[in-house]
Amino acid sequence: MTQDMRDTCLHDWTEREAIAESMIPVIGGLYRNRNVITSLYGRAIINRSVIEIMKAHRFVRHIENEEISVQDTFPILQVLSELDVNSIHVDIGRLAVKFRKQGEGRELRQFVIDELGDAVGQPENFGENRDVVLYGFGRIGRLLARILVEKSGAGKALNLRAIVVRRGKGNDLEKRASLLRRDSIHGTFRGTVTIDEENEALIANGNYIKIIYANNPAEIDYSQYGINNALVIDNTGVWRDEDGLGQHLKSKGVSKVLLTAPGKGDIKNIVYGINHNDIDAADTILSAASCTTNAITPVLKVMNDEYGIKNGHVETVHSYTNDQNLIDNYHNGDRRGRSAPLNMVITETGAAKAVAKALPELKGKLTGNAIRVPTPNVSMAILSLNLSRDVSVEEVNDYLRNMSLNSDVQRQIDWVNSPEVVSTDFVGNSHAGIVDAKATIVNGEHVNLYVWYDNEYGYSRQVVRIAHQLCGVEYPTYPARG
Template identity: 70%
Template structure:
């Protein structure tokens, strides 16, 4: 028994030694490190060890801190340029190659294009190119967006949250209440860091980020330049304006260059699901939509299945957590059934997500129907994809394909994969993936396939929005190891 404790203590010690290397690579080089898609920046020792343990679920082999620590040490010496690097995948690849190369030679081959690319001048230029962001609205999605933007500001060369725009509340301590809602969250837990309030200048300071709180009753009357904000991207998370005329009001305010909506856009507004059709974003686009949480959750999985097996038609049933649009107790609501108490009822309602898939993935136009059931949980939802395919499928074949897509394809940020008979909705709170395939629930036979896809309809969606904003701002970094469609499933 003593050897188990001794081994654990020794791994703890190694994980502790990893923390300053991870932090230095992030803050000095703006290198974001992860282990099989699990970010390890600002993680505790236990968090780092758990990220390593996760690999056992998806690769059927253990990954130890002894595998990844040498890679971090080597990377710390290489003066790397900005990048996202999955050290877990690099470590497994190096181990599987059986020492054919030295570690230095291996890294030269895998990440050579960014070795030696860091310099004080490039860091200074990147800082100048930092893009100002304004959150218009500060509800559930707004606060999650704020948390992600603040978290990602640590490297210094990314998006910078400069202001939050809200309507004046009725309380005299409105500013403190806004800060408190950012500081504490019943679903996502406490804010990771420190928050203080500058009452004299009406601002919130979160982890060193100075965020002006601006009170306004309309999007077209503001002068952001008076706060030092220029060419900002406004993220409208109110849902009040959803067409070009309404969202175009933001562009009338000084200091705004572009607008993105955190809801499905109407009319000719491009609905973007990052990872699927973000190549549609052009420099000329002033107004974009990040579609809906459900559309973001299902479209990547649907694309993966359609590319490999062909979707003839299907039905999407969304089992969705209740939202602010519903009533806590029975009361009047203009929508059907939504007036009934959300915490006490399952509520059948409509969803446009299935049809909205076609706005990002036109080849599925007219092939999908959809409906939704609101259930008494505060966060994390599920989509059930009931599909008829062009090719015959098996449970084992589909699960192996989706596992590979989640780990090694261009959709690895969007699709996650879990293969446990014990997971439930709360296990996915905080997931930054658009959707998580539950392998244990997959049903397949002949040309029929039923998939169960979990998604954190708040955090996962917010991460997708930030990915869109990064591209709009031109803040994109190379990703290593290089991603490609798994060879065994290539056409």
């Protein structure tokens, strides 16, 4: 490589770096002042570093087979900052690619105005914050807290008001704060967490969160803390039926309950993106199903819509969870008493049958099993499907790629086409499931699909999507799909 080439590469990098630095205050201003949430092909760019923003641009080449850079997206941000827009979600990456392909000679400003349509000129509609209580503060609870704090914005948001736990021994509050600050899998919290010892509360990025110590819902009067009309997200898994979860509704200040586990009986199991429109205003208790059900149902739906699924089997290769033992010890479940970090453990999963609750057309067509493996996070579902017609690898992969880009389930299905990816590459992925195109196997009408999923973070994002709908704080998204 010549000196001129080295100088050119460095100059190009520093120029793009400078533009990315200029983007940060514009992104922040749109978010905090007007509730305009910007992203890049579903990747968050709010509260991100220069390098993270540049890497988000680089990601686009994996799914669009073409490059976009900050030179393409920064002008779109500048136009957004000049327009009268409020309380919307804008994917500037998709806008940039669409402008390149469909600009049709229009000036960028006019193109953006055309794409946003009626959103331009709408009056401010920040609405009221809706109170949220986390009942439990384990793996899912702490991730939900991180996501809710990150999304608190300037208004019309879910407002995390309280966390309910049982009081532990020792300095309980400090330990809770430490677990929120640091995570061995998901890294450090993006922000600051301070403790109000006197009032038993945590302050996370300015969000004042009361810690309520209680052994059951009946002990709590949320209204005494100024919490009203709240959504309780129960992530303990202690109660999974209507009678048990109904205890929350007897507490003053609570109006709805969302369970982060499969619900029993007549409780609606919601997979956002699939059957979230089944939610009625009158519903007071809902389930967000399981992480595996959320990962596989969107892929199964689009495959069934296009090709027809005659039958199939779902094998889940799942990271171990706190339900298992670190070393061999007594456990009520078969095999789960054996050491989780040392063994692959065959166990059962209800995910295959649970799909039918969100996707009734597949009732009775799927079987399922699970293998717990010695990894702490990120799992995989292997979908072995018999379709109604012969297909090819290229056809299936192209179809699923298109679904990940241009469909109603683009926030649920991600797509990757790299021969080098492994499980840790998907830590923090916000989608319910990620199709691994390189692993797809086809033999006539028989297809094997490999779907990765962050069983903690990806699932938590699905829970928050349901919570937004329940509380009426959803944002319209631009550009339009298709």
